[in-house]
Structure formats: C-alpha cells, structure tokens
Amino acid sequence: MRMNAGYLRLCGISRKIGNFELRNISLGVERGEYFVILGPSGAGKTLLLETIAGLQRVDEGETWIGEINITHWPPEKRQFGFVYQDCALFPHLNVKDNIAFGLKVRRLYSRIVQKELDDIVDLLGISHLLERYPATLSGGEKQRVALARALVMKPRVLLLDEPLSALDVPMREALRDELKRLHRLTGMLMIHVTHDFTEAMLLADRAAVIVDGALAQVGYPDEIFNRPQSRAVAEFVGTQNVFQSKVINQNGKKFVQFGKSQLAVETDLEGTVNFSFRPEDVVLSSSRHPVNCLRGVVDFIARQGLFTRVVVEVEGVGVVALLASNNGSMYALNPGTPVFCVIPPEVINVFPDK
Numbered sequence: 001m002r003m004n005a006g007y008l009r010l011c012g013i014s015r016k017i018g019n020f021e022l023r024n025i026s027l028g029v030e031r032g033e034y035f036v037i038l039g040p041s042g043a044g045k046t047l048l049l050e051t052i053a054g055l056q057r058v059d060e061g062e063t064w065i066g067e068i069n070i071t072h073w074p075p076e077k078r079q080f081g082f083v084y085q086d087c088a089l090f091p092h093l094n095v096k097d098n099i100a101f102g103l104k105v106r107r108l109y110s111r112i113v114q115k116e117l118d119d120i121v122d123l124l125g126i127s128h129l130l131e132r133y134p135a136t137l138s139g140g141e142k143q144r145v146a147l148a149r150a151l152v153m154k155p156r157v158l159l160l161d162e163p164l165s166a167l168d169v170p171m172r173e174a175l176r177d178e179l180k181r182l183h184r185l186t187g188m189l190m191i192h193v194t195h196d197f198t199e200a201m202l203l204a205d206r207a208a209v210i211v212d213g214a215l216a217q218v219g220y221p222d223e224i225f226n227r228p229q230s231r232a233v234a235e236f237v238g239t240q241n242v243f244q245s246k247v248i249n250q251n252g253k254k255f256v257q258f259g260k261s262q263l264a265v266e267t268d269l270e271g272t273v274n275f276s277f278r279p280e281d282v283v284l285s286s287s288r289h290p291v292n293c294l295r296g297v298v299d300f301i302a303r304q305g306l307f308t309r310v311v312v313e314v315e316g317v318g319v320v321a322l323l324a325s326n327n328g329s330m331y332a333l334n335p336g337t338p339v340f341c342v343i344p345p346e347v348i349n350v351f352p353d354k
C-alpha cells in the first residue's frame with residue numbers, strides 16, 4: 001500500500017457500492033489547505049467525501065490523520081464537519097437551535113460556548129436570522145447557517161459537498177467569496193466537492209480530479225487546467241482540442257504530427273503521445289505565421305455572450321478557438337472564410353497515450 005505525505009491521508013482506499021467502485025484512492029491533504037475534489041457527475045465524489053467522513057466504510061485501504069489510523073473510527077469520533085448541498089437543516093428548529101444542536105448533543109452548551117456561537121454568527125453575518133425557521137430562509141442564508149452549524153463544532157476538517165450548486169449565480173458568487181474568506185480566517189482544512197471547474201480555480205489551493213471512481217490527476221488548479229495528463233481530464237476541463245499523435249525529433253527539436261503538418265512542442269516524451277491545447281490559446285490570423293501555423297477554413301461560428309466559439313476545419317479535423325466577441329477580427333469571419341490557426345509551442349500540452 002502506498003503511503004502519502006500530508007495531514008489527512010487516504011492510502012489505497014477502495015469501496016464497492018452497487019455496480020460502482022471507488023478504486024485504490026491514495027491522497028494526502030495538508031493542514032490548512034483548501035482542497036477541491038472535482039469530477040463529472042457520477043464519478044464518485046460524494047462517495048469519496050462520505051468515506052473520508054466515515055459515513056461509508058471502506059473495503060480496502062486506510063485513512064490516517066497525523067499519526068493516527070482512523071479507518072475504523074465512526075463519524076462522530078473523527079470530528080469532521082459536513083455541509084451538504086441541500087444544507088439539511090432541521091425544519092422544526094430555528095436558526096439559533098440549528099446552530100447549537102451539535103453543541104447540545106455533546107452537552108457543551110454553556111456560557112463559554114454561547115460566546116463561540118456568537119462569534120460564528122458574527123463571522124457569517126447571520127445574527128439577524130437567529131429566530132427564523134429554515135423554511136423562511138433563502139438558499140444562500142440556509143447555506144450560511146449550515147456552515148455556522150458545522151464551524152461551531154470546531155471540526156478538524158470541514159467537508160463540503162457541492163455547497164454552492166443549489167444557488168443562483170449571484171448568490172453562488174457571494175457565498176464562494178465567503179468560503180474563501182472563512183478559510184483565510186479559520187485556517188481550517190477544507191475539502192470541497194464540485195463538478196464546477198471555475199469554482200475549483202477560484203477556491204482551491206490544490207485539487208484532485210476523479211473519473212469513474214479513480215483518481216485521474218492531483219495538482220494545482222492551474223496545472224490541471226493547462227496541463228491535463230489524460231484524455232478524460234482534458235475533456236473534463238473543457239480543453240476541446242485533444243489529439244493522438246507521435247513525437248518527431250529533428251535536429252534536437254521536437255514536433256508532433258498534425259495531419260501533414262508538424263507543430264513544434266516542448267516535451268521530454270517520445271513515441272506515441274496525446275497533445276492538447278486550449279481553445280482560448282488558439283490565435284486566428286488572416287496571414288501566415290512562421291511557427292505552428294495551420295491553414296484551415298472556418299466551419300462553424302457560435303456566439304456565446306462575451307466569447308465566440310469558432311471551429312476551423314484543418315485537414316479534415318476541427319480545431320476549436322475561443323475569441324472575445326468584441327475582438328475586431330471576429331467580424332471578418334464567416335463559415336467558409338480561409339484562416340490560419342496559430343498555436344504557440346508553449347501552449348501545447350503533450351501527455352502520455354495511456
């Protein structure tokens with residue numbers, strides 16, 4: 001079994017449930033990190049979070065916190081906070097009693113604890129809601145209460161399962177900023193599950209992508225976004241331009257074959273590989289450039305608000321470019337317009353063909 005560095009460590013965790021299986025997950029998360037678990041719907045993100053919380057038993061593998069093996073500890077002994085997408089507040093209790101519920105269960109409700117409760121309520125700016133009942137709260141207010149309820153217990157780790165996905169866009173953005181602020185102020189280790197890559201980019205110190213029950217990539221959000229290491233991750237982060245090819249060595253310089261053309265790349269890999277580049281990194285030009293320039297014809301244009309997606313057919317293959325809709329050159333493009341796609345070597349991500 002592989003052991004990892006980190007404060008919270010998952011070592012070779014496997015869990016079969018119905019037809020689905022979490023497979024050999026090894027992961028180390030540091031104290032104070034904001035760690036995001038990303039992945040498409042049904043990838044096993046919630047199951048993984050529930051396994052970390054101790055709500056799901058494991059079939060194989062171990063969970064450690066510091067030097068302690070907590071694999072068989074029940075959830076309450078782990079002292080992890082859990083915030084669900086739908087908040088799961090008690091409908092018959094007002095906000096104050098919802099927040100204090102866990103403290104009362106632990107028989108901790110005293111004047112000292114009242115001070116902590118007041119601090120959390122202030123931190124989340126919800127003092128005006130204390131007498132209200134969950135049914136009268138907006139989605140964002142409910143989620144703030146759910147966060148307060150988890151934080152007042154001073155958890156070792158705060159687990160957040162899609163905490164923003166039930167909210168409308170302005171509320172989602174406000175609460176996303178709030179999470180960032182809470183993390184900065186508390187320094188708590190937070191593990192946040194989402195399928196929204198933008199959320200991950202804005203919140204995460206590091207992230208893991210899970211695909212089909214297995215870890216596909218762990219790293220800084222920037223790395224995952226710009227340097228996906230598998231086709232599945234490239235597709236999940238919206239790379240759109242992903243091709244299989246082979247590396248060609250010429251006088252010490254490396255190229256990948258694209259149809260009859262060759263594109264200069266920066267890579268240590270050899271042989272059969274995949275390469276990808278983001279649509280935002282494709283430059284469309286009416287004139288030929290000396291390096292990494294593919295001649296094509298505009299096939300399709302779709303305006304998507306601030307951005308416009310242009311598909312250029314190059315040697316029978318679609319290359320996708322994303323341009324700012326107010327980009328002057330946009331107005332000269334129509335289906336059938338000849339155009340050059342320029343893809344600088346440094347934006348081409350070459351990864352193994354697995």
Ligand SMILES: Nc1ncnc2c1ncn2[C@@H]1O[C@H](COP(=O)(O)OP(=O)(O)OP(=O)(O)O)[C@@H](O)[C@H]1O
Nearest residue numbers: 017018019020040041042043044045046047048195
């Ligand atoms: N109790 C269960 N019994 C059988 N299958 C289950 C059970 N719980 C989850 N699954 C299955 O396990 C898989 C992973 O579920 P999970 O909820 O972890 O996915 P997810 O990545 O969180 O997806 P989403 O983003 O849609 O919430 C799914 O195919 C789901 O149907």
